[in-house]
Amino acid sequence: MNTQLSEAPARDPSTDGGGPAIRLAGMARDHAAPETLGEPEYVVELKDVSCYYGAFRAVRNVDIKVARNSITALIGPSGCGKSTLLRTINRMNDLVPSYRSEGSILLDGQDLSSKSVDPVAVRRRVGMVFQKPNPFPKTVWENVAFGPKINGYKGDLHELVETSLRRAALWDDVKDKLQQSGMALSGGQQQRLCIARTIAVNPEVILMDEPCSALDPRSTLQIEELMAELKKEYTIVIVTHNMQQAARASDTTVFMTMGEDRAGFVVETAPTVDIFTNPKNQLTEDYVSGRFG
Amino acid sequence: MSLTSTSAVDPAVRFEPALMRRKLSGTVFYGLCVMAVGILLLALVMLLADVLVRGLPWLDWDFMTGGPSRRPANAGILPALVGSLMVGIIVGVVTFPVGIAAAIYLNEYASDSWVNRVLQTNISNLAGVPSIIYGILGLAVFVRLMELGSTILSAGLTLTLLILPVVIIASIEALRAVPNAQREGAYALGATRWQMVRGSVLPAASPGIMTGIILAMARAIGEAAPLILIGAFAFVTFLPNPFTGSYTVLPIQIYDWARRPQDDFAGIAAAAIIVILVLMLVLNALALILRARLSRHIQW
Amino acid sequence: MTSVPVPLTRRRPRSERVIETLLFLSAALGVLTTAGIVLVLVFQTLEFFQVVSPVEFFTGTRWSAGIRPYAWGVLPLVSGTILVATIAMIVAVPVGLLAAVLLSDYASPRVRATVKPLLETIAGIPTIVLGFFAVNFLAPQVLIPILGKQNIGTFSALSGGIIVGLLVTPLIASISDDAMRAVPRGMREGAYAMGATKFEVIRKVVFPAAISGIMASIILAASRAIGETMIVSLAVGDKPQLTFDPTESVQTMTAFIAQIAIGETAQGSVQFKALFAVAATLLVFTLVLNLLSGWVVRRFRTEY
Numbered sequence: 001m002n003t004q005l006s007e008a009p010a011r012d013p014s015t016d017g018g019g020p021a022i023r024l025a026g027m028a029r030d031h032a033a034p035e036t037l038g039e040p041e042y043v044v045e046l047k048d049v050s051c052y053y054g055a056f057r058a059v060r061n062v063d064i065k066v067a068r069n070s071i072t073a074l075i076g077p078s079g080c081g082k083s084t085l086l087r088t089i090n091r092m093n094d095l096v097p098s099y100r101s102e103g104s105i106l107l108d109g110q111d112l113s114s115k116s117v118d119p120v121a122v123r124r125r126v127g128m129v130f131q132k133p134n135p136f137p138k139t140v141w142e143n144v145a146f147g148p149k150i151n152g153y154k155g156d157l158h159e160l161v162e163t164s165l166r167r168a169a170l171w172d173d174v175k176d177k178l179q180q181s182g183m184a185l186s187g188g189q190q191q192r193l194c195i196a197r198t199i200a201v202n203p204e205v206i207l208m209d210e211p212c213s214a215l216d217p218r219s220t221l222q223i224e225e226l227m228a229e230l231k232k233e234y235t236i237v238i239v240t241h242n243m244q245q246a247a248r249a250s251d252t253t254v255f256m257t258m259g260e261d262r263a264g265f266v267v268e269t270a271p272t273v274d275i276f277t278n279p280k281n282q283l284t285e286d287y288v289s290g291r292f293g
Numbered sequence: 294m295s296l297t298s299t300s301a302v303d304p305a306v307r308f309e310p311a312l313m314r315r316k317l318s319g320t321v322f323y324g325l326c327v328m329a330v331g332i333l334l335l336a337l338v339m340l341l342a343d344v345l346v347r348g349l350p351w352l353d354w355d356f357m358t359g360g361p362s363r364r365p366a367n368a369g370i371l372p373a374l375v376g377s378l379m380v381g382i383i384v385g386v387v388t389f390p391v392g393i394a395a396a397i398y399l400n401e402y403a404s405d406s407w408v409n410r411v412l413q414t415n416i417s418n419l420a421g422v423p424s425i426i427y428g429i430l431g432l433a434v435f436v437r438l439m440e441l442g443s444t445i446l447s448a449g450l451t452l453t454l455l456i457l458p459v460v461i462i463a464s465i466e467a468l469r470a471v472p473n474a475q476r477e478g479a480y481a482l483g484a485t486r487w488q489m490v491r492g493s494v495l496p497a498a499s500p501g502i503m504t505g506i507i508l509a510m511a512r513a514i515g516e517a518a519p520l521i522l523i524g525a526f527a528f529v530t531f532l533p534n535p536f537t538g539s540y541t542v543l544p545i546q547i548y549d550w551a552r553r554p555q556d557d558f559a560g561i562a563a564a565a566i567i568v569i570l571v572l573m574l575v576l577n578a579l580a581l582i583l584r585a586r587l588s589r590h591i592q593w
Numbered sequence: 594m595t596s597v598p599v600p601l602t603r604r605r606p607r608s609e610r611v612i613e614t615l616l617f618l619s620a621a622l623g624v625l626t627t628a629g630i631v632l633v634l635v636f637q638t639l640e641f642f643q644v645v646s647p648v649e650f651f652t653g654t655r656w657s658a659g660i661r662p663y664a665w666g667v668l669p670l671v672s673g674t675i676l677v678a679t680i681a682m683i684v685a686v687p688v689g690l691l692a693a694v695l696l697s698d699y700a701s702p703r704v705r706a707t708v709k710p711l712l713e714t715i716a717g718i719p720t721i722v723l724g725f726f727a728v729n730f731l732a733p734q735v736l737i738p739i740l741g742k743q744n745i746g747t748f749s750a751l752s753g754g755i756i757v758g759l760l761v762t763p764l765i766a767s768i769s770d771d772a773m774r775a776v777p778r779g780m781r782e783g784a785y786a787m788g789a790t791k792f793e794v795i796r797k798v799v800f801p802a803a804i805s806g807i808m809a810s811i812i813l814a815a816s817r818a819i820g821e822t823m824i825v826s827l828a829v830g831d832k833p834q835l836t837f838d839p840t841e842s843v844q845t846m847t848a849f850i851a852q853i854a855i856g857e858t859a860q861g862s863v864q865f866k867a868l869f870a871v872a873a874t875l876l877v878f879t880l881v882l883n884l885l886s887g888w889v890v891r892r893f894r895t896e897y
Contacts, residue, residue: 092786097701121312124788134779137802137895146797147787152309183895194783201787202308310788319792326699329691330708333766336759337715343730344722394619402613403620416623421813421883422876423820425847426630428854429872433633454626461623487612508717515719518822518847521854544721544823551725551827559729566722573717 040067043235044089044126044205049103049113050263051084053096058084060263062103064254066205071227071236073250073272075243076287080256081264082239086207089237090126091119107205124151127198131210133190135182135197140165140174143182143193147201160200167233168196169226188219192226199234206230208238212245224249243288247276255284344570348563356564360530361546365557370565372529373546376445377514377572379535380542383449384513388460388506393495395457396464396502401490420458427455428519436523443524445535448542451519456509463509467501468494500588507580511573517544543569634876637869644863650870656833656844658853658864665867667874669833673750673843674878677825678818680754680839681761685814688758689765690807696766697773698795709767716763724827727756732828744840748830751839756828757821761814768813772806773799805893812886816879822847846875 044066051059059081066072074082084093091112093099105113112122124147135143144161153160161178165171170192174185182193191211198206208227212220227236227249240246246253253275258264268281279285351365359369399416403409431451441447471494479489495502517525525545533540543565550562642650645665653666692712696705732752736745745751776799784794800807830842831852844852853868 090786092782095782095785118312118316120316120788120790121310123786124308124310128782128786130779130782130786132779134777134783136780136783136798146784147789148308150315150787150789150793150797152311154307154309197783197787312790315790315793319790322792322795323699326691326695329688330695330712332688333692333712333715333759333762334708337711339730340718340722340726343726347729391619391622394616395622398613398616398620402616412620412623415627416620418880418883419623419626421816421879422630423822423847423879425820425822425850426634426872426876429850429869430626430630430633433637434629457626458623461620485606485609487609511717515717515721517719517721518851521822521851526855544719547721547725548823548827551721551728559725562725563729566725569719570722573719577717 040070042066043068043108044237045106046085046089047104047106049085049088049101049105051081051088051093051101052099054098057261057263059088060259060265062256062266064266064269066235066237067252068235069231069233070251071231071238071249072252072254073246074237074239074254074256075241075246076256076264076267077258078241079262079264080258082256083209085256085264086209086237086239087128088113089205090128090207091117091122092128094119124201125203126205126207127201127203128207128209129191129194129198129211132214133187133194135185135190135193137181137183139179140182140185140193141178144197144200147197151201164196164200165193167199167230168192169222169229170196186219188215188222191215191219191223195223195226195230199230203234205235205237208236210239210241213241220245243276243290247272255279255281255287257283257287341570344563344566347560348565348567351560351564352567356561357568361528361541365550365555365561368550368561370543370546370568372532373541373543373565374568376525376529376533376540377543377569379445379533379540380449380452381510381514383446383535384453384456385506385510387450387453388457388509391453392457392460392464392506392509393502395461396468397490397495399461400465400468401494402486416458416461420462423518424455424516425518425522427451428522430454431519432522442537443539444537445533445540448520448523448525448540449535451523452513452516455516455519456513459512460505460509463505464498464502467498467505470501471497500584503587504580504584507576507583511576511580514542514572514576515544515569517542517548520545543572630876634869634873637866638873641863641866641870644866645870654835656849658849658867663863665863667846667871669835670844670846670849670871671874672835672837673829673833674819674845674847674875676750676837676839676843677754677757677829677845678815680751681758681818682811682815684755684758685762685765685818686811689762689810689814690769692762692766693769693773693807694795694800696770698791698799709770712763712766715759716761716767718760720760720821720823721827723756723760724753724824727752727824727828731756740840746830746840746842748828748832748842749840750829750843753825753827753829754839756824757818760821760824761817764814764817765810768810769803769807772803772810775806776802802895805890805895808889808893809886812882812889816882816886819882820847820875820879822851826851846871846878850875 042065044064046062046064049059049062050057062085064072074086076082087093088101089105093101101113103113104111107122107125111117136146138146141161144164145157148157148160162171165174170189173189174193182190185193195206212223215223224245227238230236238250250272252269253272254269255267255275256264257267268275268279268284270280275284276288279288356369357374358371359367360372362368399409399413403412428451431447431454435441435447435450436443441450475493475497476489479493484492520542524539525541526549529539529541547562547565547569550558550565650665650667652668653664654668655664655666656669657664696709700708728747732745732747732749736749736752737747780798780802781794784798789797825845826848829845829848831844831848832842833844833849834841836843849871850868853864858864
């Protein structure tokens with residue numbers, strides 16, 4: 001893989017800019033890139049974050065800033081540590097016995113990677129949607145009510161379930177089958193149920209780990225439309241294998257790859273338009289034009 | 294540092310996560326789990342300790358080589374030990390071909406017809422029949438109908454019927470674990486089904502099957518209930534003949550002694566328990582060794 | 594193109610068919626066993642019912658096979674069996690499930706690899722040894738000192754029931770552990786991602802998802818408890834009485850069968866025929882439980 005990387009010939013970005021497969025149609029409707037508005041408000045900041053599984057360093061020295069009400073896409077080849085990095089943000093990887101991370105992760109200026117912070121408290125404020133839809137073997141209603149119930153929600157639970165399902169654009173599909181098993185829904189509906197479940201606990205940030213990789217194209221499109229809607233209220237970080245998806249759906253793109261030691265690192269962070277049309281780094285260029293990865 | 298009660302997006306949505314309380318109940322629950330396992334392990338330790346303390350003083354050469362006696366001090370377990378070993382051997386010898394054959398048929402030959410589904414369901418239901426019921430079957434079939442009498446042979450055959458379902462189920466598991474590539478490899482060389490089974494599948498599954506058979510033998514040797522009906526309850530002072538004459542086995546001998554009120558009989562019962570537990574331990578170790586030896590060449 | 598004629602339609606050799614027949618007969622031995630059990634029990638029970646009316650057998654509240662006047666009401670034996678099994682399950686269900694959770698969700702792989710075989714060792718101990726433990730340790734050194742000599746004797750449903758519970762606990766722990774470990778990691782992570790504590794993940798997600806396996810393990814354990822013979826015939830005593838007082842000595846169905854078989858009972862006597870009727874009743878109980886466990890597995894199975 002590394003030989004391929006170094007031997008890839010330089011290409012002129014002007015001739016095959018976005019690459020034939022990459023369409024940027026959706027980007028025009030989005031807000032202008034963050035920096036044109038001056039310094040935006042950053043919700044999540046990763047400072048010099050490195051991740052380890054035992055002695056193996058999976059991710060090294062990552063610095064990323066995530067602006068409020070934006071969608072940030074992490075792209076890069078398999079095994080470059082995108083998911084590891086994502087699962088570090090909500091301390092999900094604390095569940096892996098050999099795992100540890102270095103550096104700091106700030107949520108609204110608070111370091112949530114510190115030992116004194118309870119991962120359980122972090123996860124309510126940083127929600128997560130997984131690669132494979134994973135509804136609980138409970139009714140649709142119970143799936144959405146699960147989080148609010150355990151977190152001691154003070155208010156009308158039925159109302160919250162309905163609001164969450166509406167925000168996840170699932171209400172019309174399931175309003176007559178709230179008492180059916182969540183696992184009986186279609187794949188795309190299951191994934192939207194998992195999104196509804198996540199927003200029911202009112203997080204600030206939603207992490208999405210390849211949320212469409214198990215879905216058909218139609219469901220994928222629905223999820224992408226939903227993301228554009230959700231970012232008005234939430235901040236989204238998405239890991240994706242699918243470059244078109246990053247190009248269509250995100251505002252900022254972070255390109256990661258891995259070095260000789262198989263540790264992932266960030267090559268380039270830029271507004272999505274720039275990554276796909278005018279990458280600064282040759283590695284990014286090779287990747288987005290489909291010559292590698 | 295508190296990350297708990299802020300709601301940045303929608304201030305109307307209010308949570309009171311009460312994390313301290315939830316964590317506390319989690320800790321209590323974890324404590325209960327540890328306690329449960331602790332109780333079980335403690336019971337195991339107490340059982341072994343109690344048996345050892347009572348039994349070791351009685352366990353000597355005379356005990357191992359003597360026969361039963363009205364006086365605990367003179368009693369020994371040789372006839373019962375030999376009886377148990379003979380029963381175990383009969384069980385092993387009969388179970389080995391029949392159990393493997395049945396498992397091979399069900400996993401390698403049987404199509405999904407209703408006959409075969411009945412065979413399969415029947416075997417799993419048999420595994421749930423109380424052992425004493427097998428004693429009744431053995432009494433009716435082996436002792437009376439086939440006129441084998443209350444002998445070690447009848448006892449061994451009865452216990453074989455008891456453990457066969459377990460052996461068959463374990464062997465089917467072992468056969469299922471053999472990858473299909475093994476079968477296709479043999480077929481591709483032009484093997485018939487039986488050649489395929491003998492040359493390819495059976496060797497690959499043998500560690501699991503042999504372990505299952507030996508563990509089943511251990512279970513048969515420890516089983517007492519069915520043998521009460523096969524007439525093992527006897528005062529046998531001589532070494533038994535497997536085909537004629539009365540016999541006894543270790544668990545029944547223990548039962549007999551344990552029912553007597555005198556403390557000394559509890560002592561020799563405990564000594565006999567040590568012997569049977571050692572026997573189980575040896576069989577289990579044998580199963581482990583055999584498994585390791587047989588699976589030396591198997592890797593996938 | 595020409596091809597060499599190969600007899601592709603050759604019949605299977607005779608030896609292959611002989612082997613297949615032998616294999617089939619081995620598999621069919623199970624059906625013979627079942628048929629044998631059913632036939633023996635049915636015929637002998639019918640013979641018993643020619644001497645004793647089924648009405649008396651099924652509704653009578655007094656059982657006396659040894660002392661005149663004889664009485665053949667099976668209910669005391671049934672109640673004794675249920676009492677012992679209930680005590681066993683009161684011990685085994687909580688302890689077994691808690692142990693299962695420890696194995697499936699708390700223990701490291703190394704701890705699990707040590708503890709699980711140790712627990713299964715308990716299930717492998719000959720039941721006569723467990724019965725000995727009940728009579729010589731649990732009753733005299735634990736129960737009598739705690740409850741008092743006037744309240745409980747050496748032989749009681751409580752003593753036998755607790756040890757039967759000890760016997761079947763590993764069964765519940767082992768099967769439930771497998772069922773909970775089969776719940777996909779993704780499902781656990783989904784709950785963690787919403788801010789659930791480990792206890793909440795186990796209680797509200799893992800446990801409900803594994804419920805079919807858990808319930809099946811409990812029913813199988815109950816079936817084993819009902820069919821257990823040696824522990825009860827040593828530790829519970831042989832006093833058939835219709836009571837649900839755990840400190841009393843009772844007699845279970847299995848203990849009665851053992852008592853008759855040990856004694857010098859003539860094989861043609863009513864007592865000996867009663868043995869078969871009781872065994873048939875016992876078989877029906879365990880059969881119902883086994884069918885129930887199969888039904889539970891199918892009815893409550895979660896497809897992941």
